[in-house]
C-alpha cells in the first residue's frame with residue numbers, strides 16, 4: 001500500500017490552523033508581536049515551512065506579565081473562583097483536549113517530527129494531566145499544629161497559597177505535554193502563567209491557548225508568548241515574575257538559575273540526562289533487549305530519560321548487543337504521518353547535525369558502529385538511523401555528553417560495584433535502570449543509583465501521578481504528583497492567640 005503524504009491525510013482543522021500567521025496570546029486576545037516580527041516553524045520531515053509565528057520581544061513579555069499579574073490580583077475573576085470551580089474547569093479542558101486529540105496529534109507530528117501515533121500518546125497524557133490535577137484543586141489542605149507556650153493558648157495552622165505569576169519555559173521534545181506540565185499544576189494552585197514554547201515547536205502550545213479560552217479560562221490566566229532564548233531570558237529577568245518553571249538543557253538551566261537569582265524568584269529546573277541502563281546476566285534478556293531499544297530510541301532518542309548508556313554484564317554482552325542491534329536495524333525511519341514508520345526525523349537541522357557529529361566523532365575516536373550510521377538517513381528531512389555504538393570508553397564524548405538522539409553506547413562490566421561506580425560517574429542524575437531476575441540485586445542496585453527515577457525490569461513506564469526530577473545537574477525540584485503541586489505554592493503559617 002502506498003504511503004499517504006501529510007497533505008492527503010491532514011485534517012481540515014489542522015490545515016485551517018496552519019493557514020494563518022499565528023499570534024501571541026496576551027490577556028485573552030490574539031495579538032501580533034509589538035514589533036511585528038515573526039519566525040518560521042519547520043516540518044522536520046520535509047524541511048518546509050509550516051507557518052509563520054509571532055516572535056515575542058521583551059515588550060511583549062512585559063505585556064504578558066502585566067496581564068498575568070492583573071489576572072492574579074485579589075478581586076480578579078480568577079482569584080474569586082472557588083477550588084471546585086477551578087477543578088471543574090480543569091476537567092473540562094481535559095475533555096476538550098480529548099475532543100481535539102487527533103488534530104493536536106497531527107499538529108505535534110508536523111511541528112516536531114514524531115509519529116502521529118506517538119503524538120497521540122502525548123496528547124492523552126496532556127488530557128489526563130488536567131483531570132489528575134482537577135482532583136487536587138479541592139484538596140490543597142493545610143495542617144493545624146499544636147503550640148506549647150506556657151500560660152497562653154494559640155491556634156496555629158498552615159495554608160497553601162499560589163506563588164503568583166509563573167513563567168513556564170519549555171523544550172521541543174514533548175511540546176504539548178511539557179507545556180501542560182507547567183500550566184496545569186500552576187493554575188491548579190491558583191497561579192497565572194506566561195508560557196514560552198520552544199522556537200522549534202510553538203504550534204500545539206498556541207492551539208492549547210485557543211482551547212483554554214474556549215473552556216472558559218479567564219483572560220490573562222495563561223498567556224502564550226513564542227520566541228527564542230531571548231524571549232525566555234526576558235521572562236527570567238522580569239521583576240514581576242514570581243517563579244520560573246523550566247524544562248530544557250542543563251546549560252540553559254544554569255543561566256536561568258543565575259538570572260533568577262537577581263530578585264530571588266523561585267526556580268524549578270528539569271534538565272538534561274545521560275541515563276545508565278544496567279543489564280545483569282541473570283535478567284530476562286528478551287525483555288532487557290526490548291527495554292534497551294525502547295529506552296534508547298523512543299521519541300527518536302530525544303528524551304531526557306533516554307537510556308543512552310547501556311552496561312551489560314560480560315557473560316551476556318554479545319547476546320544483548322546483537323539483540324539491540326537487530327532491533328535497531330529492524331526499525332523503519334519515516335515521515336510521522338507514515339503509519340508503518342517506527343521512528344520520525346529529529347526536530348531540527350541543528351539537532352540533526354549535532355547527533356551525526358557525535359556519531360562521527362565516536363568512530364573517529366575508535367568506537368564501532370554496530371548498528372546505524374553517521375550519514376543522514378534520507379536526502380530530505382532530519383532523519384538519523386537508530387544507532388548502537390560499541391568499543392566505547394568512558395572518556396569519549398559520546399559516552400559523557402547528552403546527545404539527545406537515537407544513539408546507545410554499550411560497555412561490558414564484570415561486578416556490581418564496578419557498574420554502579422560507572423553508572424554514577426556523570427554530572428547528570430535524571431533516570432537509571434536495572435535488569436535482573438534477582439529482586440535483591442535489582443532493588444539494591446536501584447538504591448545505589450543517583451537518579452530521580454529508577455526503572456527495574458522496565459523502561460519509560462510512567463504516570464502523571466508520579467513525581468519526576470533530577471539529582472545533581474539534572475535539576476531542582478520535582479514535577480507532577482502531589483510533590484509537583486507543592487512547587488507551585490507558598491506555605492503560610494498563621495498563628496492566632498486565643499484570649
Ligand code: NAD
Pocket residue numbers: 169170171172173196197198199227228229230231232233234236247248249250252253255256269270271272273303304402404430470474475
Ligand atoms: P534548551 O535549553 O536549548 O531550550 C529550552 C527552552 O529554553 C526553549 O524554549 C528555549 O527557547 C529557552 N531558552 C534558551 N535560552 C534561554 C535563556 N537564556 N533564557 C531563558 N530561556 C531560554 O533545550 P532544548 O534543546 O529545547 O531541549 C532539550 C533539553 O531539554 C535536553 O537537555 C533535555 O534533556 C531537556 N529536557 C529535560 C526534561 C526533564 O524533564 N528533565 C524533559 C525534556 C527535555
